[in-house]
Amino acid sequence: MDKEWRASKSSQEIVETVASDDRYDFDFHDLDRVQRRLKQRHVQMIAIAGTVGTGLFLGSGNALQVAGPLGALIAYGLVGTVAYSSLCCIGEMTTWAPISGTFPHFAARWVDPAFGFAIGWNYFYHNAIIVPVEISAAVILMTFWDKETSHAAIYTAIITILVCSINIFGVRYFGETEFVFSIIKLALIIIILLAGLIIDLGGGPNHERIGFKFWINPGAVNRAHLVENVGADRFLAIFNVIIQAAFSFQGMELVCIAASETENPRRNIAKAVRRVFYRIVIFYMLGILMVGMLVSYDNPELLSKVGTAAQSPFVIAMKSAGTKAFPHIVNAGIFTSALSAGSSLLFCSSRVLYGLSIRGQAPKFFAHTTKNGLPIASVLASSVFALMSFMTVSAGVETACGLQCFIAHVLTTIGKVFNWFVNVVTTGGFIGWFSISLTYVFFHRGMTAQGYDLKKNIYNNPLQPYLAYWGIGWTLIFVFMNGYAVFFKFDPSLFMTAYINIPIFAALYFGYKIVYRTRVWKPLEMDFVTGIPTVEETECPPEPPETFLQKVGAVLF
Template sequence: MSDTKMDPESGEPDRSSLGAHDEANRSLGYSSQHSSQTHLQHQMDGLQRCLQQRHIQMIAIAGTVGTGLFFASGRALSLAGPLGALFAYALVGSVAYASLCSFCEMTTWAPISGTFPHFAERWVDPALGFAVGWNYFYTNAILTAVEIKAAVILMTYWDKNTHHAVYYTIAIVVLICSLNLFGVRWFGEAEFVFSTIKIMLIIVLLIAGLIIDLGGGSDHDRIGFRYWKHPGALAGARLVANIHLDRFLGIISAIVLAAFSYQGMELVAIAASETESPRRNITKAVHRVLYRIIIFYMLGVLMFGMLVAHDDPALLQSSGTAAQSPFVIAMSHTGVKVLPHVVNGAILTSAFSAGNSFLFCSSRILYGLAIRGQAPHFLARCTKSGLPRNAVLISSIFSLLSFMESSSGAETVFEWLVNISTTAGFLSWLTMNFTYIYFYQAIQAQDRDVRENAYNNKFQPYLAYWGCAWTVFFILINGFKVFFGKFKASGFITAYINIPIFFFMYAGYKCFKDTKVWKEMERDLVGGIPDRDETELPEVPAKNTWERIFRVIF
């Protein structure tokens, strides 16, 4: 990549020095304006690569596993039964994995700031990058508040008093915002610790669940697949009288819940611009995500479906504490009293971890929008250590939404925000897969070999087609319950309002900036993208057996 001179007055890259770069790209068919713009954005990027291999691997394995897995899974079991819940989590897991594969393949090609909104701008249409960037920003900003609120509710398991304001302050200021403001290395260390706790918790729960299922509990009752036979493998959503239709609606309900549990899995690729040797480490990380889906989600759902009947009254509780977790319900039935406290504490760290991750994502997306001129310029400033402090501070403001619990009206508004963020998450998955299809077309048209990329999946572009089709389906069914029983306009609006908002942002930016959809030969595959020698450090061979084991794990 060519060196670029800096303007001594503005401190920004001198546009006159981009000429040679433009000539190189014109020879490949790219427009001069498009290629010089992407090169300029790269020169403005002030982030530094401080996340190490062990950080990014643990983030990939358990970075955004939050309260959704531990609580939403129980609700999914009560609505769809053990088989229905397993099917729902398997289906959504395949879509999440397809989306991540598409995203990571583009990321290893271009490990730069802005991630998939920037890819949408570069390879599809600048208006799409604008729309999905702001869409994803407020999705993660809202989810930060959701996880903080979940953490405070978990505290009520031990403290029944109304000390919520104190807990919110501690969670927001001390444990979420501070970790992000200290810098990306502190964020990485925190996620390494949090992820280790989550992994240990899930492994312990799976082993304990297997022991209990085989008759190792205090009552020595061998459960096996008893609850799959009675009350049955499928449950109903309790929305219609027809049992077959109700069971189908139960599976649809479980799909919506499962999708919320999987959201945020793309964090590992969003952190690529701040990761050492991103092409090598992101490639390793994406392979581990498949194991995460199988071990954490699929085995977890299978295990609690064996341990708890779908009509167990405890599943219908809405305490938000460990008492609602299907694992704790199973342990309680065997007379184990200390485990709920341990599980509640571990889930509490999961809530902090997920909130920490969502704040990181929202701030980096906002920073990426700023360096592309799609957000105020002051948000593009970085400290000397590479921290986009202004973007972090603005993103942190949304965490104050977690205080919305003082009245029923505020609680309703908060639930609306959760529903909006769920639809926004589906739109982000759709854009990742859609952008990949355009990226793949450009690779083919420009006579590039996809195998030259550090990571490539042999099932592409079919994975992207799979992801696109199912995310459209998820968007359409997100608010299906409003059509059964008494129609509620508020429920319909919160489930689907984000769709017109997304297209309004797209159409508005397209008209205002007069953007166009890039043709195959105009999609810039090289401008502002660092070469491998610029990003990849030499891999030091393992010195002994312990180091080799450590590298296999991390």
């Protein structure tokens, strides 16, 4: 095994770092063919509104119904800090190494190659499986306007083609569509917050001043109805929403996954990560606060599971105030959010698969790219999962016998299996957050041991590594308490869907470790140089804005 020797940055003692053997060679610069085509405005809009979607517009209603207005606010606030800590971790590592493969490669480089392999494949199938879920959600949203169930297959086909095409046409088209989708979501949430405030203060058609009356009656915190003790039962209700809220925040790491295809990645990623805190406070926290002010947690319409704007607490509030056109506006906005989520998940899964391939942890043909730098093989492989959305389409067969009946039964069975599998892989998002925070702890320890000044990195959070410790602790709780309710009334099926992803991840990790005999890196063995482009190679001098529009754009983006 070849070894590279170089001097410590703060002292002149010799530092030995691992640099060769197929398992440990990190110099894949010549194999990485993706091109930097995402512009600053793309990255900033993805960072600002990338994860604002159905989790806030629809999921907030269920959070309110389960835990009450104060309970939902506490839950989303806590999860927001965990999401922020994970993003700070990956942001700092990405600004040091803006390369393909993102955090699974960081895990392989600075923790253990087996850990990177397990994280990469876990993150790939987690995102790939959720793509058809978002497509199915978009189809359900169409039923808000078109009640004809026989049209579901047509809508599914159109939306599937659209989502896949956005990624197949290239990263520039992906960036432009995400830019447009983000503007729509941004405009929608601002309109919702302003309209909600006006209605709460009595400015709606019925001129009723609401204030905080629903915090008093029926109350600020609901009960989970799992134990008799009122205090403990309310705590369990809040905890139940904490698990749900975590799903709403997942996907924030998209902006860092796209770093290898971003212009001036270090500067743009650093700027995007710094602004995420304000996004969480303004969009999520104010959104949840507004929901709790406008709708009581015992409102029967919150129990609706139609999957359209009709179950959105914002729509329920507007309807109660006498506003009729608002549901259509919200449903259209949520529809674009579902499209955006499907496209983003497909992008993430394809780039992680590409990163695994160029580093020998996935079949080599997935590393094939077009002349424009699009990892077409990985995109097509990830797009295949989108076809699973047809499993949830009703066959629409009314006959009770014959071949058609058999096909309908098979489709229904497959659909149930598909939904079960989706529930199984959802824990993968929590494991992803955990791996990011854990990898940062190793990164921080290795950089410190080798004498690097972390403050000189383009992005550095002064609260590190304590943010990473915070993320590790809470994500472990999310993983192991994901299905806690099953222990109050045990159900083998629910237990399996909540926890089976843990042994799957363990099998990936230990299987690779046993076969390739990998080991956990010591601080002085970690490689922070090989295959990582310098600042001069990635960053162009910033161009100062000259016109009025350019100055506005500089402030916004």
